[in-house]
Amino acid sequence: MEPVMQTVRYLDDQGHTCQELPLWAHEMEPLLECYRWMLLTRQFDQKAIALQRTGQLGTYPSSLGQEAIAVTLGLAMEPDDVLVPYYRDHGTQLIRGCGMKDILLYWGGDERGSAAGPQQDFPVCVPIATQCGHAVGAAKALQLQGRSQAVACTLGDGASSKGDFLEALNLAGLWQLPVVFVLNNNQWAISVSRQKQCAASALALKGMGAGVRSVQVDGNDVIAMFDELTQALEAARAGQGPTLIEAISYRLSDHTTADDASRYCPQEELQQAWKKEPVARLKRFLTSQGAWTEALEQKWLEHCQHTVNSAVQHYLEYSPQLPEAMFDHLYEDWPTVMEDQLQAFAERRQRRLGE
Amino acid sequence: MSVQDLTMVEAVNLALHRAMAADESVVCLGEDIGVNGGVFRATVGLQERFGEQRVMDTPLAETLIAGASIGMAASGLKPVMEIQFMGFIFPAFEQLITHAARMRNRTRGRMQCPLVVRAPFGGGIHAPEHHSESTEALLAHIPGIRVVIPSSPRRAYGLLLSAIDSPDPVVFLEPKRLYRVQKQPLADDGERLPLDSCFTLREGQDVTLITWGACVRETLLAADQLQERGIAAEVIDVATVSPLDMATLRQSVIKTGRCVIVHEACRSGGIGADIAAQLAEQAFDYLQAPIQRVTGFDTPMPYFRQEQWYLADADDICAAVKAVMDY
Ligand SMILES: Cc1ncc(C[n+]2csc(CCOP(=O)(O)OP(=O)(O)O)c2C)c(N)n1
Numbered sequence: 229m230e231p232v233m234q235t236v237r238y239l240d241d242q243g244h245t246c247q248e249l250p251l252w253a254h255e256m257e258p259l260l261e262c263y264r265w266m267l268l269t270r271q272f273d274q275k276a277i278a279l280q281r282t283g284q285l286g287t288y289p290s291s292l293g294q295e296a297i298a299v300t301l302g303l304a305m306e307p308d309d310v311l312v313p314y315y316r317d318h319g320t321q322l323i324r325g326c327g328m329k330d331i332l333l334y335w336g337g338d339e340r341g342s343a344a345g346p347q348q349d350f351p352v353c354v355p356i357a358t359q360c361g362h363a364v365g366a367a368k369a370l371q372l373q374g375r376s377q378a379v380a381c382t383l384g385d386g387a388s389s390k391g392d393f394l395e396a397l398n399l400a401g402l403w404q405l406p407v408v409f410v411l412n413n414n415q416w417a418i419s420v421s422r423q424k425q426c427a428a429s430a431l432a433l434k435g436m437g438a439g440v441r442s443v444q445v446d447g448n449d450v451i452a453m454f455d456e457l458t459q460a461l462e463a464a465r466a467g468q469g470p471t472l473i474e475a476i477s478y479r480l481s482d483h484t485t486a487d488d489a490s491r492y493c494p495q496e497e498l499q500q501a502w503k504k505e506p507v508a509r510l511k512r513f514l515t516s517q518g519a520w521t522e523a524l525e526q527k528w529l530e531h532c533q534h535t536v537n538s539a540v541q542h543y544l545e546y547s548p549q550l551p552e553a554m555f556d557h558l559y560e561d562w563p564t565v566m567e568d569q570l571q572a573f574a575e576r577r578q579r580r581l582g583e
Numbered sequence: 584m585s586v587q588d589l590t591m592v593e594a595v596n597l598a599l600h601r602a603m604a605a606d607e608s609v610v611c612l613g614e615d616i617g618v619n620g621g622v623f624r625a626t627v628g629l630q631e632r633f634g635e636q637r638v639m640d641t642p643l644a645e646t647l648i649a650g651a652s653i654g655m656a657a658s659g660l661k662p663v664m665e666i667q668f669m670g671f672i673f674p675a676f677e678q679l680i681t682h683a684a685r686m687r688n689r690t691r692g693r694m695q696c697p698l699v700v701r702a703p704f705g706g707g708i709h710a711p712e713h714h715s716e717s718t719e720a721l722l723a724h725i726p727g728i729r730v731v732i733p734s735s736p737r738r739a740y741g742l743l744l745s746a747i748d749s750p751d752p753v754v755f756l757e758p759k760r761l762y763r764v765q766k767q768p769l770a771d772d773g774e775r776l777p778l779d780s781c782f783t784l785r786e787g788q789d790v791t792l793i794t795w796g797a798c799v800r801e802t803l804l805a806a807d808q809l810q811e812r813g814i815a816a817e818v819i820d821v822a823t824v825s826p827l828d829m830a831t832l833r834q835s836v837i838k839t840g841r842c843v844i845v846h847e848a849c850r851s852g853g854i855g856a857d858i859a860a861q862l863a864e865q866a867f868d869y870l871q872a873p874i875q876r877v878t879g880f881d882t883p884m885p886y887f888r889q890e891q892w893y894l895a896d897a898d899d900i901c902a903a904v905k906a907v908m909d910y
């Protein structure tokens with residue numbers, strides 16, 4: 229018999245508490261901070277999609293509906309922890325100091341977008357689940373160096389079908405590595421639903437087979453997410469081994485701007501999912517606690533809009549790289565035996581620009 | 584039989600429909616190929632028509648897709664597996680190299696591996712990182728695998744049908760920049776095209792232009808421009824890059840005495856290098872100028888804002904032709 233997993237949650241879909249809150253959540257400020265970041269992430273997302281629609285950005289993966297996962301991870305991490313992201317972690321990236329302009333540069337087809345962020349954080353990873361190997365490697369490095377930081381690795385539900393993830397989980401359990409896998413189960417891998425991805429009743433069960441402490445959490449419940457993430461990261465930092473967190477959420481957007489989810493996503497299911505989305509849920513809770521008002525919301529949204537708009541302006545005005553930038557940073561120094569490549573490029577450039 | 588004007592991606596779709604209707608052992612598998620019809624819509628309508636048992640959305644796992652395809656192929660099915668983008672084919676490499684390519688050889692013919700790997704490839708559509716590479720040379724380096732690259736709706740249709748018929752594993756690479764640029768009248772007549780012969784698209788006496796994939800377009804454009812300058816270029820679409828039909832290439836170069844090879848992939852270790860080496864071996868006495876290559880650079884494919892600098896255009900090709908003519 230397959231073990232049944234309980235989903236950890238503190239706030240129900242309506243934003244009512246459904247069990248005694250952890251102590252930290254009796255203070256409103258940490259929750260307000262989550263809320264403000266979620267709104268900012270959502271505004272950023274909307275703007276990015278608008279930029280794509282008007283030809284000013286490339287294909288972009290929205291994080292609509294999954295903001296709670298990214299934001300709680302960003303806030304639960306210490307600055308010197310290591311983030312090994314996938315590509316739907318805009319909220320985490322923003323909190324860790326990766327600028328909106330830089331995120332836009334990456335999705336706008338400019339390598340400099342990958343240069344931003346804390347030194348130890350890994351860049352956005354598009355080849356699915358390949359980042360999981362890096363995460364356990366980085367965790368092993370921390371372990372060997374006797375440091376007490378944690379690695380956080382994000383991935384999607386589709387990624388959990390790949391050997392890379394299972395192999396990394398196995399090693400994390402075996403070597404008791406300081407790593408936390410945050411699996412954003414947004415129910416879709418492009419058009420392939422969670423049910424068509426895996427027969428297990430919970431994806432977190434995969435961690436158990438690897439001897440990794442595993443939990444399934446309501447990924448749209450900020451309190452549950454922040455609480456579990458904090459515990460898992462603290463355990464990792466304290467040398468108590470890895471954790472897998474399956475965060476249950478729902479992708480309320482298309483997979484990316486290149487996708488059309490109406491081809492495969494049942495309209496009714498989508499409507500149901502909107503009733504569970506994280507921003508409205510936390511807002512109801514905060515409002516019921518007297519910690520948030522419409523006036524505060526309007527003021528904050530204006531601030532968000534201002535922040536996003538000036539980042540976009542910065543992005544749009546950022547001067548493009550020189551064409552020869554493709555040769556930069558490939559080797560520490562361009563090998564002299566490859567001078568002919570630069571020569572061939574110079575000729576191409578001259579031909580096209582007439583310079 | 585009705586003739587329709589079809590794009591290349593529609594021609595791929597038509598060939599898949601035909602092959603599946605004609606032979607129950609043909610199955611399709613891959614990511615998002617079912618309800619969604621593939622991210623480029625190459626498999627549209629297949630699942631509706633042939634059912635979920637024969638048109639399978641797999642879990643997200645390319646090693647598995649290749650491994651399972653080999654198992655199916657060795658057990659009487661004809662799998663057509665899709666790799667969503669060539670940039671994600673690498674997990675499948677182990678299976679393709681260590682098993683698909685040598686199943687027949689190592690079992691001394693007891694087993695075979697009649698599978699087709701379809702994958703869109705190449706740049707020029709402003710796609711994100713890892714969605715624009717051309718790594719056909721890595722595949723062409725594997726003995727036992729055929730590598731086929733169509734560059735028009737008709738060649739896509741005829742070559743895909745032959746690839747599915749083939750008793751050997753075939754990697755079928757679809758230049759996505761060409762998916763929708765051109766329509767050709769096409770009848771669903773089931774006409775196959777040979778898997779080991781180059782296509783001479785245009786005849787000429789002065790210089791041989793050898794290319795494949797999306798570069799066929801720029802090369803034909805260049806040939807037009809050269810014509811205006813009084814240079815008659817012969818344009819050959821290699822199409823079946825492995826095994827390679829050297830006879831057609833050799834004969835053309837013997838005729839023209841000059842050769843420019845154009846490919847999108849990076850320069851070093853490319854298929855262009857191999858063709859140039861073979862021409863040097865086989866047609867040295869006829870060459871009136873050193874063979875030139877017009878290629879990408881030995882760097883990662885730049886993100887899309889700069890990708891045009893990596894991709895050769897007609898002027899780049901004309902410049903190389905000028906160099907061989909002036910030599
Ligand atoms: C190895 C690999 N195969 C295929 C793709 C194409 N692709 C990009 S995203 C995606 C679905 C990923 O789904 P999931 O892991 O659930 O994450 P989500 O995008 O839903 O957050 C696919 C198939 C890829 N990027 N990498």
